[in-house]
Amino acid sequence: MIVKVLLSIWMTAIIVAAFFYADAAVGFPGETSRILFFHVPQAWVATLSFLLSMIASCIYLARRNLKADNLALSAAELGLLFCLLATASGSIFAKAAWGSFWNWDPRETSIVILLMIYGAYFALRSAVGDPDKRRVFAAVYSILAFATVPFLVFVVPRITASLHPEDTMNPAKPGMDPKTLKVFLGSLIAYTGLFVWMLKLRLRLLKLEHLREPGYIINEKTNLEGEKG
């Protein structure tokens, strides 16, 4: 409860700061550079949840622990949500800054593939009837999909050829304005916090759903509790 309140205050402060405290970066049409405070953290959370989902899938295959599968599923769901948010917000920026909503820029290509993998993951989950099979198949698919990602480095043109602004927008490089950097890092924390909070809610909901299914109370209670198994 207290976390939720703190998070909403922090989030509000970041939104206000993004529009009134930080200055708009030079070299961008109008106020468009302020997308940095929303779009980049969304993309970061999408990537984070993809990674988390893959790790949880590995754990599920090794231990067959129901908790790990719940984590993989919830991370994938939230990943899809943030992926869509990042795509939509990036697309609006692309129209304003580069002239068209979609340009097949390297990062746009990779996010489309990520969206397709997530889509396939949920299609697979919904098509397998047996719950145990469903979990194993989803985990296997998630690992397979992750294994193909490195090959994108070869096919997608180098990041230097990207339309994405690098120097004034990358906090690792010295070109960023200190005010912008502060708000950006605050926003990263806010979005990661939001992700963790939503993930915990989803995990609690999944646990309750399992408890409602009569078979699971008997068969997998030990797994749900975690300590006894």
Add this chain to the structure above:
Amino acid sequence: MKSGRWITETGSSTYLSEAVAIWLRDLRGEFRTRYAVNAILMFAVTTLIAVSFSIGSFRIGDAEQPFLYAVLLWIILVFSALSGLSRSFVKEEEAGTMDVLKLSARPQAVFLGKLFFNLTLLGALELIIVPAFITMMNYEIQLPGLFTAMVISGGLGLGAGTTIVAAMIAQASARGALFSVLSFPLLLPLMITAIKGCEKAALGTNNPGWPEVRIAIAYSVVMIVMSLFLFPMIWEE
């Protein structure tokens, strides 16, 4: 995974001999029914005719031909493969022979046998469709060696990436559509690489070492190794 299941094993059968036995059995079954061959080949021929009829060999300007023809060729190959390659496992599920197969061979051997079978199908597909495409579209290729290597390694990658997906969707509902949906994101890096390689072969830009062919082979090796690790888990479920 559970090694106790093969107590009766005499030691005379190896992974490879079991895999070859499954491969030959599938080939024999395929010769009798010709289901997968017909499905894949007719799909490919129909698509090729549709493409050739609507575009012809003069519509696309000379400058764009190397790239656009490579795109068309790989779209035909990938989607023909997606239309029929799931057959290898769906067949077992429909005939109810899945359980017997689980008892009679080790999981990795089953995977390899099915992989060989799918690669045979893909080889037959490419042997017919690629020359037909080249003649019908009047596709001029400057480096036939690179082109052949790209087609072969691309076919290897197609088989490597889809066989384990076929094993999963055979046990799911809505099989046909699901196979394409699941396979396509996995095949996309391979497809883009193969298109690039074929374009270079047609243009005659000879990069030493054929990087595209090597990427396709690396992709195949990664997918086969991952599948050998992961296949027992979906097979035992």
